[in-house]
Amino acid sequence: MTSSLEVFPGEITHAAIVELAERARGFGADMVVGLGGGKALDTAKGVALKIGARSVSVPTIASNDGPASAAIAIYDEHHIMQDILHLPRNPELVLADTQVIANAPVRFLRAGIGDAISKKFEAEACAAAGATTLLGTPASLTGLMAADACYRIIRQHAVGAVRAVERKQVNEDLEALVEATVLLSTLSFENGGLSLAHALARGFSYLDRARGTLHGDHVAYGLLVQLVMENRSEHFISELCAFYREVGLPTRLAEFGLEQPTAGEIRELAEKSMVSPSAARFAPPVNADQLEVAILKVEAITTAQT
Known part of the structure; x- marks a missing residue:
């Protein structure tokens, strides 16, 4: 060979x-x-x-x-x-190799958590909208079950895994987390679908001041916006934000380099997010005006907590 x-x-x-x-x-x-x-x-x-x-x-x-x-x-x-x-x-x-992953900077593991934690809510939104996955198939029960399991594993093991990687160590939490963020997350979105959280990730790529920030961090913030669009309670969103802070995920635009984001930047994030096909995998249909309002609400909720 x-x-x-x-x-x-x-x-x-x-x-x-x-x-x-x-x-x-x-x-x-x-x-x-x-x-x-x-x-x-x-x-x-x-x-x-x-x-x-x-x-x-x-x-x-x-x-x-x-x-x-x-x-x-x-x-x-x-x-x-x-x-x-x-x-x-x-x-x-x-x-x-989880030891190789543990040797990498912990910010990458955090981003993997952010990319995967959204999958439960995105698959559920895709199914509720009667939308199709990236492969053109309806959201399946397998995808929804994988997404739910992915979320539960993350909530149970992410904190311990992050602490281990901060010490460049491997533990059972990291082994479980990597299975969730690499394997189950894939099964979730390929068989369950993506929605607004990933649409926001597309929008972030257009923001000059957010250059160099990670996809998974974008998705994590996008999930907060999606939850606002789903009319989730402020208590639910605040509890998830507390988990974000425990593992080191962003909850505010300031954490993407957008200190005191301008109205133009927030508008651009909303408008460019609508470019993503994932924005259409949500019911009822959304527009940039609604996303802009949701982003502002996320900022209000998370700023009040700091």
């Missing part, structure tokens, strides 16, 4: 995938192994799709559920999402 090593160029774009696919094709690769973070793994999946090869994911961080997913998020050079592609099947193998 022979292999060839290629270095991830730094951003997952159509051009990067085409260039790397040409090299892989020239080498005669029949399997593409991605090693690294979410963008590197999605690039490897994109190359595998391009050349018709098998895909393997070896995550070095647990910042999202990309390693196990068939979905491939494509961005431009400014990290604004452009497209979502899909492998014909999920990766053949996901090799997640």
